[in-house]
Amino acid sequence: MDKVVTCVAPVNIAVIKYWGKRDEHLILPLNDSVSLTLDCDQMHTKTSIIAGPFITEDCVWLNGQIMSIERNERLKKCFDLIRNLIKIQKGENSQEVKWKIRVCSENNFPTAAGLASSAAGYACLVYTLANAFGLVNGDLPSIARQGSGSACRSIYGGFVQWTAGVDDQGYDSTAVQIAADTHWPEMRIIILVVNDSKKKTSSTVGMKQAVKTSELLKYRIQKCVPERTKEIIQAITDKNFEKFAEITMRDSNQFHAICLDTYPPCVYLNQVSHEIISFVHDYNEATGQIKVSYTFYAGPNAFLFIQQIDLSLFMSELVNVFPTMQPNSSYLRGIVSTLPNNVKPYGFKSKDKDLLKYIMVTKLGNGPKCVDDHLLNSDGTLKSKIESTN
Numbered sequence: 167m168d169k170v171v172t173c174v175a176p177v178n179i180a181v182i183k184y185w186g187k188r189d190e191h192l193i194l195p196l197n198d199s200v201s202l203t204l205d206c207d208q209m210h211t212k213t214s215i216i217a218g219p220f221i222t223e224d225c226v227w228l229n230g231q232i233m234s235i236e237r238n239e240r241l242k243k244c245f246d247l248i249r250n251l252i253k254i255q256k257g258e259n260s261q262e263v264k265w266k267i268r269v270c271s272e273n274n275f276p277t278a279a280g281l282a283s284s285a286a287g288y289a290c291l292v293y294t295l296a297n298a299f300g301l302v303n304g305d306l307p308s309i310a311r312q313g314s315g316s317a318c319r320s321i322y323g324g325f326v327q328w329t330a331g332v333d334d335q336g337y338d339s340t341a342v343q344i345a346a347d348t349h350w351p352e353m354r355i356i357i358l359v360v361n362d363s364k365k366k367t368s369s370t371v372g373m374k375q376a377v378k379t380s381e382l383l384k385y386r387i388q389k390c391v392p393e394r395t396k397e398i399i400q401a402i403t404d405k406n407f408e409k410f411a412e413i414t415m416r417d418s419n420q421f422h423a424i425c426l427d428t429y430p431p432c433v434y435l436n437q438v439s440h441e442i443i444s445f446v447h448d449y450n451e452a453t454g455q456i457k458v459s460y461t462f463y464a465g466p467n468a469f470l471f472i473q474q475i476d477l478s479l480f481m482s483e484l485v486n487v488f489p490t491m492q493p494n495s496s497y498l499r500g501i502v503s504t505l506p507n508n509v510k511p512y513g514f515k516s517k518d519k520d521l522l523k524y525i526m527v528t529k530l531g532n533g534p535k536c537v538d539d540h541l542l543n544s545d546g547t548l549k550s551k552i553e554s555t556n
């Protein structure tokens with residue numbers, strides 16, 4: 167391979183959360199999870215790869231900074247698994263197994279801030295490596311999973327389930343698509359960025375502590391997740407928004423209850439997150455229907471779900487309740503059309519200015535894809551000095 171291969175991969179948002187591993191090394195989960203894959207147009211990882219005899223060492227650049235592969239067990243694992251696949255598909259003696267690989271990757275949204283950068287990042291790495299080496303029919307979700315569990319779901323678009331499985335080696339723990347993005351094209355996702363700095367306790371550490379110490383986690387895994395997974399898949403199949411929305415909110419609340427039940431507790435939500443939760447419930451109460459729902463990751467930022475038909479009215483109310491000093495163009499991002507001015511049908515009171523950093527509106531999308539806009543030159547040098555997006 168003497169040319170650069172570049173791909174983009176999406177973020178996925180879990181509505182039934184993965185939280186807890188049954189095998190730390192293979193990254194096998196204790197419970198099934200369900201997610202929605204977001205459109206790459208707004209949030210994505212882009213990764214360029216070149217490999218060949220002229221590359222002298224494996225190396226990964228992330229957001230303009232070099233990452234140590236030796237000290238990053240997960241990166242090393244993904245490289246090893248891809249080289250194994252090359253051996254299987256191209257033969258033990260294939261020259262390509264010996265080639266060193268240069269990777270340059272960029273997230274166009276904050277890294278390690280509870281916005282699922284590891285999911286998009288590892289899905290993109292594995293997908294780009296597979297394309298660069300012409301690997302066909304490899305189990306890419308299983309390789310991406312060993313970079314970061316949630317990454318296996320970003321290999322597919324639309325609605326995705328990651329089954330926990332029972333096999334010790336994880337052969338039955340894989341991601342499958344429940345429905346394509348086109349199944350529910352009216353679905354919109356609003357991301358309320360409260361804080362985009364690096365979080366204190368990573369998901370990896372937080373869930374490990376929860377498995378060790380939370381009683382509630384056991385109940386969730388045995389009783390709640392199996393029932394909820396079945397119900398939410400049915401709600402997705404039927405496009406039953408109210409059911410989908412209620413399960414989503416309940417699962418997010420339970421996940422954060424487990425974080426508090428962990429000892430010492432992991433506190434990911436802050437005061438603004440709680441104000442968002444209250445506002446969503448008040449809004450639904452005022453409309454007499456569940457029009458909007460929320461889910462939170464391991465951080466204070468909110469992911470809201472709403473259907474296109476309800477978006478404009480809700481957004482008008484949202485920007486009144488969470489006002490800003492910033493110009494409209496930097497506060498409201500993504501696929502949001504101009505909002506009707508000063509519409510306050512339900513008359514909620516405005517809160518302090520700039521509680522939110524920005525608001526992004528997006529929709530569902532496909533899995534990873536190849537693009538032509540490379541981050542590396544064909545001699546392996548970086549195209550430009552990449553600024554960190556943090």
Ligand SMILES: Nc1ncnc2c1ncn2[C@@H]1O[C@H](COP(=O)(O)OP(=O)(O)OP(=O)(O)O)[C@@H](O)[C@H]1O
Nearest residue numbers: 211271277278279280281282283284287368369464
């Ligand atoms: N584009 C990328 N390529 C390779 N690795 C990446 C990439 N983006 C992020 N990562 C890895 O993922 C780590 C961040 O993962 P972490 O789970 O802490 O945060 P997050 O994924 O943003 O948040 P969360 O999983 O809670 O949503 C980074 O420190 C880096 O090791």
Ligand SMILES: C[C@@](O)(CCOP(=O)(O)OP(=O)(O)O)CC(=O)O
Nearest residue numbers: 180183184314315316369370463464
């Ligand atoms: C809260 C979550 O986002 C946790 C994601 O955890 P990670 O996939 O980042 O954890 P590791 O497997 O240790 O890399 C919920 C989810 O995505 O399902």
